[in-house]
Amino acid sequence: MTDTFLRGAAAVVGASEFHYKRGESPASELRMTLRAIVEAAADAGVSPREIDGFVSYGGGDNDGTVVGASLMSPRIRWSTMIWGGGGGGAAAAITNAAVAIAAGQARCVVVYRAMAQKDSGRLGYAKHHFDGHMLPHGVGSPAQACALRTRRMLEHDGVPESAMKSLVLADYFHAQRNPHAAAFGRPLDEADYAASRMIVEPYRLYDCSRENDGAVALILVAAGRAEKLSSSPAYVLAGSQGAVGGYAVDSENDLDYTSAGFSGAAGVAETLWADADLGPDQVDVVQVYENFSGSGVAALIDHGLCPRGADAGKVMTLENLTAPHGLLPVNTSGGNLADSFVNGMGLAVEAVRQVRGTSTNQVPDAQVSLFIGGPMAALSSSVLLCTRDVL
Amino acid sequence: MTPRAGTAREFPATALAGPYADGLDLPYWEGLRAGELRLQRCGECDLWIWGPRWMCGRCQTFDPKWTAVEPVGRIFSWSRTWHPFIPELAGELPFVTVLVELPHAGGRRVLGLLAENGDGDVAIGDAVAGIIQQPADAPWPVLRWRLASSTTETERGTER
Numbered sequence: 001m002t003d004t005f006l007r008g009a010a011a012v013v014g015a016s017e018f019h020y021k022r023g024e025s026p027a028s029e030l031r032m033t034l035r036a037i038v039e040a041a042a043d044a045g046v047s048p049r050e051i052d053g054f055v056s057y058g059g060g061d062n063d064g065t066v067v068g069a070s071l072m073s074p075r076i077r078w079s080t081m082i083w084g085g086g087g088g089g090a091a092a093a094i095t096n097a098a099v100a101i102a103a104g105q106a107r108c109v110v111v112y113r114a115m116a117q118k119d120s121g122r123l124g125y126a127k128h129h130f131d132g133h134m135l136p137h138g139v140g141s142p143a144q145a146c147a148l149r150t151r152r153m154l155e156h157d158g159v160p161e162s163a164m165k166s167l168v169l170a171d172y173f174h175a176q177r178n179p180h181a182a183a184f185g186r187p188l189d190e191a192d193y194a195a196s197r198m199i200v201e202p203y204r205l206y207d208c209s210r211e212n213d214g215a216v217a218l219i220l221v222a223a224g225r226a227e228k229l230s231s232s233p234a235y236v237l238a239g240s241q242g243a244v245g246g247y248a249v250d251s252e253n254d255l256d257y258t259s260a261g262f263s264g265a266a267g268v269a270e271t272l273w274a275d276a277d278l279g280p281d282q283v284d285v286v287q288v289y290e291n292f293s294g295s296g297v298a299a300l301i302d303h304g305l306c307p308r309g310a311d312a313g314k315v316m317t318l319e320n321l322t323a324p325h326g327l328l329p330v331n332t333s334g335g336n337l338a339d340s341f342v343n344g345m346g347l348a349v350e351a352v353r354q355v356r357g358t359s360t361n362q363v364p365d366a367q368v369s370l371f372i373g374g375p376m377a378a379l380s381s382s383v384l385l386c387t388r389d390v391l
Numbered sequence: 392m393t394p395r396a397g398t399a400r401e402f403p404a405t406a407l408a409g410p411y412a413d414g415l416d417l418p419y420w421e422g423l424r425a426g427e428l429r430l431q432r433c434g435e436c437d438l439w440i441w442g443p444r445w446m447c448g449r450c451q452t453f454d455p456k457w458t459a460v461e462p463v464g465r466i467f468s469w470s471r472t473w474h475p476f477i478p479e480l481a482g483e484l485p486f487v488t489v490l491v492e493l494p495h496a497g498g499r500r501v502l503g504l505l506a507e508n509g510d511g512d513v514a515i516g517d518a519v520a521g522i523i524q525q526p527a528d529a530p531w532p533v534l535r536w537r538l539a540s541s542t543t544e545t546e547r548g549t550e551r
Contacts, residue, residue, distance in 0.1 A: 201471040252500050
């Protein structure tokens with residue numbers, strides 16, 4: 001086992017997430033952020049004024065001093081943003097909070113993200129990618145950029161399209177048991193999926209994430225404090241982040257083009273497993289950021305949860321991907337596709353629920369819960385949460 | 392390798408065609424105006440570099456030299472867009488974007504629109520050749536790509 005001071009040093013003890021249809025939030029990003037933090041603090045059993053650390057990612061204008069001012073925080077000790085657009089830093093934000101606590105830089109850290117299209121527009125987290133070396137070539141959205149990579153994953157690597165379909169159907173399956181999911185009561189079957197309109201090949205409508213207005217907050221404290229606050233803290237077992245070799249937002253010249261950014265030279269997944277001292281077969285449940293089905297599949301492959309090439313289709317079946325009894329239950333609240341998309345942070349809350357045993361699609365006796373942040377982004381990250389027994 | 396004789400498909404300009412405000416990639420665009428594809432190559436260690444960089448990261452030599460490249464290659468990946476993501480191209484759907492691997496530039500890859508019908512067959516490994524188009528009323532020309540196999544029965548590339 002790699003000696004890491006992070007292992008089990010901090011835990012998530014409170015969480016909140018809520019969402020609206022995109023463009024329909026009644027409040028600004030700052031107001032929603034504050035609501036999420038107050039709710040998460042109540043869930044944790046701490047006063048919002050105890051929060052001395054603030055971490056976010058993927059943009060947003062409300063840094064720790066802005067949020068802390070509204071909370072009348074007596075002391076702000078940590079205010080950091082994970083660089084890199086899109087949702088690649090979502091898991092790294094949780095790791096960053098744990099790092100601050102483990103290093104004694106802060107005692108109570110909130111990880112937060114809010115999106116309101118009135119404030120930041122459509123795709124407000126991804127606009128800067130598309131410049132004079134992409135837009136003239138017809139590439140002006142994350143869907144198009146990721147589609148190029150997914151096309152090669154299918155056509156060159158031999159991953160079957162059924163892998164993408166199974167991920168989509170699993171998300172919608174889980175959403176039917178999550179009353180808060182946007183797609184609750186709106187099941188999706190294979191025929192609906194196949195009949196949906198093409199957006200950018202190989203992505204159909206249902207392969208693409210929805211977008212929501214909303215906010216998410218997670219509260220982390222040190223392990224000792226967590227035990228007093230909660231009967232089921234979600235300990236940060238290990239976290240890893242990085243960028244694949246050759247990556248650049250202004251080109252398509254990564255060394256490992258069909259990677260979602262976690263494998264190859266980046267070694268994000270390899271580092272995660274080494275630090276956690278366990279392997280992909282020991283994970284009980286996975287929340288994988290699927291901005292698009294194909295990049296979600298690539299992220300699972302990168303983490304060794306699913307084989308490369310044609311064999312990916314054998315693991316990526318609806319039966320395998322669904323709770324409670326699938327071999328690889330993924331996106332058990334419905335994921336970005338069928339639950340909600342607030343820059344992917346809702347997935348982190350579901351990863352916490354699985355450790356607490358409170359998911360509406362609970363995996364029995366879930367001990368190790370993986371959250372994989374935004375794939376095919378400039379920077380990618382993942383984080384493992386676990387029960388105390390795993391430490 | 393020559394593009395087929397048929398008329399190349401033309402596309403409207405998009406607002407962001409042209410150099411960055413800091414001038415880093417200005418020689419790329421000036422190259423297109425002069426009828427050439429120019430990419431960077433380190434004057435010290437000969438490394439081909441793309442996207443544009445202020446320095447060669449391998450040997451730390453600044454200002455890699457802008458070097459003309461024969462615009463031929465093979466499709467490394469592609470996508471076909473059906474949704475109007477870019478307003479200027481909304482009337483052009485569907486269109487195919489190709490990512491072209493350039494054997495004469497150390498295998499560096501560049502993006503471009505395929506100047507063919509958007510609903511035709513495309514595959515990874517297909518040979519393509521670049522053409523420079525000047526969209527009407529646009530300040531800068533743009534590099535497009537044509538399937539080299541359209542007039543002859545060229546075999547699909549083996550270097551997939």
